[in-house]
Amino acid sequence: MHCLFCGADQPEMLTFRSLLRAADSPGFCRSCRDRLALIGSQNSCQLCGRDLLLLDSGTVHGHICNDCMQWKKSGRNGLYERNHAVYQYNAFIKDVLNQFKFRGDSVLACGFANEMKRSFRRIRKEQRLKWQSGFIRSSGDYIVVPIPLSMKRLAERGFNQAEVLAETLGMPIINALIRVRHEPKQSKKNRRERLIVRDTPFRLENEYASLILGKNVLLIDDIYTTGATMRLAAYALSKGNPLKVDSLTLIHA
């Protein structure tokens, strides 16, 4: 078995765990895995999922980062509650993401499958605990909705990286959103512009509206940057009256 990313032979010892793993499930080698920066759920921002250990402790307010405080104050969260992220952005994952997203090497998602699944299990468990202690109304499971690409971008790129990542969770995927247009590159916009959620490029697909009614939605994307995309998507979903919207991304930028 070769490492999905670097191609190195994986001379992994036969252990009980590796025997349990499906023989043909491809993945990353030890050295590639070591270069990925996993975010510990204990140390992550409770709203955006970023690794708080990397921040100045002065900018953190009880497990919530400054950016998220801004979002809270802005009053634009709507039904959107929080993001979970698996890895913190670094030079290595940038290379992997480049090959995955821009060169179209979609099989790399398999290398992320285990950690994506693990995060998903944790999210569901937290949800269940909250329900059991009476914090929330519904125990209902999540509806998994990938962030879509516009038709034009999809044709260019050939696949939707968010959809491929969503597939790793092993849940039915509901393509409830369509992207009407691709807004100009994020970097070109200033923060204020990005915060205007009313101007969403997303639209709720009518036939799926009934599926999300009264349910929890989990949006899936490759990267959480400013959080604007998630809020724009959540705003479009709110037309279908879900209970709440959370998100899970592979990376926190």
Next chain:
Amino acid sequence: MLLLSRSKGLPPNDYANVQHILHGREFRAEELPLSEKVIKDCVKKGYVAVRSGIVPLNESVLDLLTDRKKWLCARCGNRDQETFATCTCGRCRKNCIYCRHCLTMGIVRSCTKLVTWCGPEPALHHRFIHQNGPLCVWDGTLSDEQSAAAKALNQALECGKSFLVWAVTGSGKTEMIYPAIERQLKNGRRVVLATPRTDVVRELLPRMRAAFPDVPISGLYAGSEESNADAPLVVSTAHQLIRYSNCFDCIFIDEVDAFPYHFDRMLEFAIRKAARPGAPIAYLSATPPADLKNDYLSGKLCGVMLARRYHGHPLPEPQFRWIGNWLKLIRKGQLPSLLCEWLRAKMGQKRQMFVFVSSVTLSRDLTELLQRAGFSGTAGVHAEDPHRHAKVSDFRKGKINILVTTTILERGVTVPGVEVCVVGADDPVFDDRALVQISGRVGRSAEFPSGDIIFFHNGKTMAMVRARKQIEQMNQNGGFR
């Protein structure tokens, strides 16, 4: 899309444009500046051929019986089933197979169409045929040995026969092929000089441009901007040839043994695809791979052996120096004292040095140690170093004294007067070919025909012994003993 999206039929001029873009090339449909309609029109007229990027491959009856689907990438020739994957395709909305092997050149999926020209041939490059004066303005002279080799090469290629130039490092191979290139160009042929590495292309390109100032030359390597697609002379990494098809009448492969794993099958496929049927290949190498060597020795392949450098001096022979467990020392932050002594002595003589190491980490660590020990002007390079080209060029200009490098600089980079050591020559990374090539960095210029090549080690390896033996053998063949 571009230029050609007219509603009615095509005037003949537009065929010329399609021909110009597609002749001798093969592209994925989506990377062409042509609309689907234009391509379809051309296919109907029989000018353009379209084929699938991924085709099913059933090699044996057994595969058919077991119903295990196998695939072949039509672009790169990959048939290693482990490097195919499936994706939910956003174009055709089906599950597409794609080739991971040639991904860096743009993805090829089951629904990808490969497009090439199959219509009438464009006019030959007649413009050099009637030229009386020489195309090559290189004003150096070839030694008697070199001239003889150049002549034999030229004759073989003229008769369409492949040829091996087995020449020691620093023998002046590049200059030896000038006459043959000139002959081919004057015959109206398209010529490619393929090499394994970007660095080598970047080194060869200015030399070729200086030698053939009137010939349009296209240089292709990862990140280069393709300026002149139908130039009669192309200098390219083998990788970049993957977009050519049935194009070149004559092929020169420089440093044929330096291809990863001694000629990766994909590169061989790319070169064969880029060549016209029956085009002769000239192989240039200091350390030819076994199959070529055997073909030459058994007379199946024409060729010539050059055991002397162009300046007539022998090859510097490597010296072995034991330095104990170098890896442990360097990890502990200590410099092997013999290495220090040698570097100090050379610094005193105002020489420049390459220090070869086996890994990127080691190159970083050793560079830092040397800088801390007061060796001014020390820098490290490795394959992924973004400043690599700048550092090599600073080294050439004399701004850097010691360049700590991984094997990426083992060939192609020529700096007059440089002396070389390998720290940890016993590392398995250094096989005998690599060590011969590394030794070949020393004494290449007539001004500085000798110099040190030192293998610092913690126990002699077969590779080290074989490398030294090969060099001694070449010197013997060259009449130096």
